[in-house]
Amino acid sequence: MEWIQNKLRKSFFIMSIIALFIIISLFMSLNMGVIRIAPMDVLKTIAGYGTEKQELVLFDFRLPRLIIALLIGAGLGVAGAILQGVAQNELADPGILGINAGAGFAVVLFIFFFQGSTASLGMLSIFVMPFFAFIGAFVAAFFIYILAWKKGVTPTRLILVGIGINAAFAAALIIFQLKMNPNDFMQAAIWLSGSIWGTNWKFVLATLPWVILLIPLTLYKARYLNVLNLGDSLATGLGADVERERRILLLIAVGLSGSCVAVGGGIAFLGLVAPHIARMLVGPKHQFLIPASALVGAFILIIADMIGRNLLAPSEIPVGIVVSVLGAPYFIYLLMRTN
Amino acid sequence: MITRELNIRSSSTQNDEDIKVTTRPFVASFILIGGVFLLLLGIGASISVGAVDIHLKTVWEAVFHFNPELTNHQIIQELRMPRAIAAALIGAFLAVSGAIMQGMTRNPLASPSIMGVTEGSAFMIAIAFAFFPGTTYLGLLIWSFVGAGIGASLVYTIGSFSKGGLSPVKLALAGTAVSALLSAISSAIAIHYHVAQDISFWYAGGVAGAKWVSVQLIIPVAVIGLLLAFIMARSFTVLSLGEEVAKGLGQRTIIVKAVGTIIVLLLTGAAVSVAGSVGFIGLVIPHITRFLVGLDYRLIIPCSAILGGLLLVLADIGARMVNPPFETPVGAITAMIGVPFFLYLARSERRGL
Numbered sequence: 094m095e096w097i098q099n100k101l102r103k104s105f106f107i108m109s110i111i112a113l114f115i116i117i118s119l120f121m122s123l124n125m126g127v128i129r130i131a132p133m134d135v136l137k138t139i140a141g142y143g144t145e146k147q148e149l150v151l152f153d154f155r156l157p158r159l160i161i162a163l164l165i166g167a168g169l170g171v172a173g174a175i176l177q178g179v180a181q182n183e184l185a186d187p188g189i190l191g192i193n194a195g196a197g198f199a200v201v202l203f204i205f206f207f208q209g210s211t212a213s214l215g216m217l218s219i220f221v222m223p224f225f226a227f228i229g230a231f232v233a234a235f236f237i238y239i240l241a242w243k244k245g246v247t248p249t250r251l252i253l254v255g256i257g258i259n260a261a262f263a264a265a266l267i268i269f270q271l272k273m274n275p276n277d278f279m280q281a282a283i284w285l286s287g288s289i290w291g292t293n294w295k296f297v298l299a300t301l302p303w304v305i306l307l308i309p310l311t312l313y314k315a316r317y318l319n320v321l322n323l324g325d326s327l328a329t330g331l332g333a334d335v336e337r338e339r340r341i342l343l344l345i346a347v348g349l350s351g352s353c354v355a356v357g358g359g360i361a362f363l364g365l366v367a368p369h370i371a372r373m374l375v376g377p378k379h380q381f382l383i384p385a386s387a388l389v390g391a392f393i394l395i396i397a398d399m400i401g402r403n404l405l406a407p408s409e410i411p412v413g414i415v416v417s418v419l420g421a422p423y424f425i426y427l428l429m430r431t432n
Numbered sequence: 433m434i435t436r437e438l439n440i441r442s443s444s445t446q447n448d449e450d451i452k453v454t455t456r457p458f459v460a461s462f463i464l465i466g467g468v469f470l471l472l473l474g475i476g477a478s479i480s481v482g483a484v485d486i487h488l489k490t491v492w493e494a495v496f497h498f499n500p501e502l503t504n505h506q507i508i509q510e511l512r513m514p515r516a517i518a519a520a521l522i523g524a525f526l527a528v529s530g531a532i533m534q535g536m537t538r539n540p541l542a543s544p545s546i547m548g549v550t551e552g553s554a555f556m557i558a559i560a561f562a563f564f565p566g567t568t569y570l571g572l573l574i575w576s577f578v579g580a581g582i583g584a585s586l587v588y589t590i591g592s593f594s595k596g597g598l599s600p601v602k603l604a605l606a607g608t609a610v611s612a613l614l615s616a617i618s619s620a621i622a623i624h625y626h627v628a629q630d631i632s633f634w635y636a637g638g639v640a641g642a643k644w645v646s647v648q649l650i651i652p653v654a655v656i657g658l659l660l661a662f663i664m665a666r667s668f669t670v671l672s673l674g675e676e677v678a679k680g681l682g683q684r685t686i687i688v689k690a691v692g693t694i695i696v697l698l699l700t701g702a703a704v705s706v707a708g709s710v711g712f713i714g715l716v717i718p719h720i721t722r723f724l725v726g727l728d729y730r731l732i733i734p735c736s737a738i739l740g741g742l743l744l745v746l747a748d749i750g751a752r753m754v755n756p757p758f759e760t761p762v763g764a765i766t767a768m769i770g771v772p773f774f775l776y777l778a779r780s781e782r783r784g785l
Contacts, residue, residue, distance in 0.1 A: 189605075189608060240775050240778075241778075241779075243779060250778060252601060253541070256546075256604050256608055257774040258775075260545075260711065260770075260771055261767065263767075264768060267761055267763070268761060270632070271632065279623075279628060282619065286616065361612055405620075410623070411619070411623065413616075414617075414619055414623075417612050417613060418616050418620075421609050421616065422613065425590055428590065428605055429593060429594035430594075431594075431595065431596075
């Protein structure tokens with residue numbers, strides 16, 4: 094009993110430290126940008142004593158963007174943790190498995206065929222878009238699951254099939270992309286490489302319900318993830334309906350990555366790296382691993398967004414590219430290490 | 433169907449087990465003769481189909497009795513002929529390098545499209561477009577050639593040095609990761625310097641932009657690469673039985689692998705530099721060829737060359753017919769054929785060759 098108490102206390106301690114880091118990085122990120130606002134002025138503006146311009150920059154541009162980064166980072170981190178648990182493979186990630194590609198394809202179709210252009214996104218379409226992304230992600234996941242199914246789903250087959258599905262969506266995307274005019278093409282290219290482009294409160298409202306609902310649901314299901322990690326036969330012996338729980342968890346992961354892709358584009362590797370770091374910090378128990386993955390994911394994305402906005406300012410590197418450049422080497426390292 | 437069996441007695445195996453390599457020379461000669469005929473027909477069709485349909489008779493005249501006064505003859509000589517010939521050659525390159533990769537690594541998923549070749553090449557092209565805007569067409573070809581080499585070597589090195597060796601999954605994942613890394617960097621360059629669409633057109637353009645310069649560049653590669661591949665074919669057959677067996681039979685596997693790698697880099701580099709991202713030919717064709725002619729690389733290599741050329745010529749015709757007068761990226765068409773095949777291979781339990 095005491096051991097569990099210790100473990101609990103230690104995990105809470107680590108998670109509060111990450112949360113502290115997130116708050117610090119949020120604060121730093123609010124300062125930085127094309128228009129610099131000194132830390133004291135940020136505090137003043139938040140307290141309500143700032144100039145009109147400072148209020149505009151902070152409340153209408155930077156703050157919604159950072160909150161979106163927070164939500165997406167948390168969502169993708171948890172989605173990755175679920176997928177790694179379900180696939181029993183530490184190399185699983187919504188980007189590598191092709192779920193992001195499916196969502197991305199659906200969103201590109203939606204924007205360019207129903208909307209005409211990105212400029213005229215109305216209130217309604219902002220809220221409809223995550224649903225489209227969800228459908229795309231769901232279709233991709235469905236195909237991956239069905240095609241990997243052969244008297245059960247082995248992790249290897251799941252990943253190989255995912256790579257194939259990814260290639261198929263990429264080919265379909267390039268066909269539509271080359272038909273666009275140069276401006277839309279640029280938009281699509283930036284968005285597909287992962288970019289927080291919706292920087293107003295509407296996008297926050299569109300993402301929030303998904304993340305707020307699905308992360309607690311994942312926490313509730315965490316014990317099934319623990320049991321699944323013991324292997325299918327043991328899990329069945331312990332009384333879990335393995336295939337049913339696996340499908341529900343997959344569906345949650347699809348919902349999370351779909352809604353995140355709708356706002357943040359195809360951010361790859363975040364869902365891979367965040368659970369890994371979280372596992373190193375709090376261990377493999379999913380009750381701790383899931384909130385920790387959410388926190389680590391959010392932290393990484395805020396930092397990546399900060400780098401992307403400021404490194405080559407005034408031009409902005411899409412945040413997904415920053416995450417890929419940081420995450421791909423880590424993935425390669427893991428790949429070389431695992432058997 | 434007449435099946436010949438080559439019996440190779442392996443000295444390395446203790447129990448004197450005979451290793452049987454099934455070959456079907458009759459099927460192979462049928463493919464070679466029929467394939468060459470179909471390929472010529474395909475090239476003819478490829479020259480006559482397009483935004484302006486030109487009669488086959490005019491094609492014949494333009495080739496053998498060229499008259500510079502006629503527009504159609506000009507179109508044929510300047511645009512359609514290099515395009516058709518490039519398609520045939522590049523299809524052959526991709527198929528042969530896929531066959532060699534699969535044979536050398538005994539890995540059914542090894543192929544140029546999953547080895548980071550395209551992204552490596554796109555990476556160098558991005559650098560060329562961004563930092564050396566005046567680069568000539570020939571210069572771009574050379575840049576992308578180098579990039580293709582870098583991409584493939586990275587993937588191969590990561591795969592080989594990882595714990596547990598170069599398994600199909602490792603190779604596919606290493607390819608995905610390296611591709612993601614390289615394309616992330618090239619997207620950053622492309623977005624910062626506003627050259628994104630130029631690069632995409634170069635890459636998705638397929639053989640549409642092929643000119644005589646490109647054909648001239650790849651013909652020496654064709655002669656050297658394909659000839660070397662054919663000369664080495666016997667060694668590849670032995671190597672494809674497994675490294676232990678090959679060593680036991682007295683083969684210096686390191687030399688064979690080195691030469692094989694050089695051939696692969698030469699062929700894929702040339703292919704990608706001209707046609708950009710044309711995926712899955714190098715994956716699909718060697719499997720089909722192996723299924724048809726057996727496991728002897730002396731037959732596999734020439735037959736895959738013919739079938740690969742034929743497939744790309746046909747896919748290129750398809751690219752023009754899907755949505756005229758616009759061109760559909762030929763890479764998308766080959767992916768539509770290739771992805772189901774890839775999925776089939778991923779599902780099949782037999783992962784060794």
